Amino acid sequence: MKIIKVGMADLNVIKNLGILTTLGLGSCVGIALYDEHNRVAGLAHPMLPSSKEIRNNANKAKFVDTGIELLIEKMIQKGAFRQNLTAKVAGGSQMFSFDKNNNILKIGERNVLATKKKLRELNIQIVSEDTGGNYGRTIELNVEDGSLLVKTIGHGIKVI
Amino acid sequence: MDVENLNAMMIDILGEIGNIGSGNAATALAGMLSKRVDMNVPVVKILEFKDVAGVLGGEEELVVGIYLDLNKDISGNIMFILDLESAINLSNMLLNRIDTEEDLDDLAMSALSEVGNILASSYVNALGNLTNLNISISVPSLAIDMAGAILSVPAIQFGYISDRVLLIETIFEEGNNSVRGNLFLLPDMTSFEKILSSLGVL
Structure with a gap:
């Protein structure tokens, strides 16, 4: 079986057979899109919520908003x-905790909110999610059935 | 100024800064443990985001990470990362324990956070003395999780301004090799300019 790794600020698309995986997802967000009918799956791994907040935004896969758009284009x-696309969302955790409300450290939460907002704008339904918390996740998106396997250390394994 | 604009001399200088800071940190650690602590020559690594998570061997490797923010004249962060076995051995040394725990309890985690604090302070003090910059550090925060997830935190901070990450890595080893840890200094982009110009390079 073909297994393709999707690293930080990266995305990839697969058809018919294979798995898209991201290992050790932390505060970034894993966005899995799936067209069941045509058996096309796409996984994006953006790091930041919005390309509009940042001057250097050439790398589209780095941001939630432009990352989702590029992923759909490639799919x-x-x-x-x-119109067939459905979404599953994982990640966006807060790995380190601090007393103060540090914007940078709450980036996981902001990534998830930006993902939901963008998908709503595009009318793509989120069928399941496993987000937040303070732990990392490894995710595997199987193009055969669109299932998303979420593995953690100490917080169980599940399919969403 | 971007990571791409750094020339070989600037990178050498950042490595040398890492050397002086880490040397100070290694001395502090040795004092704390009353044991010999060895360190390698610090390496300046410039990485694509997709390669950051693998810098400690594997993205899913279970590690203990202690994270501190840098503030004032320099912004960025310092991380001290140990594999779980090293973390347990180190906490046992610090707490004079001879047990064979397979996990870290609260006391052990607090001791390790303090190690991170002391390493970071001594690193930053040396850096401050050298550059005459005023640098402060936050309280330490500790996480036990997959290496990729832990490294995503500093990587994201770089993401705001750059498409690559620059980190200065030093590997510490306690004399009997039962503890091995990686100390990363990740100054952000504006801080390179400040460091380099304070040394008269820019």
Whole structure:
């Protein structure tokens, strides 16, 4: 089986057979899109909520907003239909805790909120999610059935 | 100023700063443990985001990470990362325990946070003396989790301004090799300029 790793600020698309995986997802967010009918799956691993807050925003996969747009574009190129797409979201944890409300350290939460907002704008339904907490996740998106396996250390394994 | 604009001389200077800071940190650690502590020559690494998570061997490797923010004249962060076995051995040394715990209890975690605090303070003091910059550190925060998840935190901070991460890595080893840890200094982009210009390089 083909297994493709999707690193930080990266995204990838797969058709028919195989797995897209992100290992050790922390405060970044893993966005899995799936077209069941055409068996096309895409996984994005953006680090920051918005390309509009930042001057250097050439790397589209780095941001939630432009990352989702680019992912959809690539999925359509592989034969997916926009109206078939459903989403699963994982990650966005806060790995370190501090007393003060540090914006940078709450980035996980902001990434998840930005993801939901963008998907709502695009009319893509989120069918399941496993977000937040203070722990890392490894995720595996299987293109055969669109299942998303979430593995953690000490917080169990589940399929969402 | 971006990571891409750093020339070989600037990178050497950042490595040398790492050397002086880490040397001070190693001395502090040795004093704390009353044991010999060895360190390698610090390496300046410039990495693509997708490669950051693998810098400690594997993204899913279970590690203990102690994180501190840098503030005032310099911003960025310092992280001290140990594999679980090293973390247990180190906490046993600090607490004079001879047990064979397979996990870290609250006391052990608090002792390790304090090690992170002392390493970071001594590193930053040396850096401050050298550059005449005023640098303060936050309280330490500790997490036990996958290496990739822990490293995503400093990587994201770089994400705001750059498409690559620059880190200065030093590996510490206690004399009997039962403790091995990686200390990372991650100054952000504006801080490179300040450090380099304070030394008359820019």
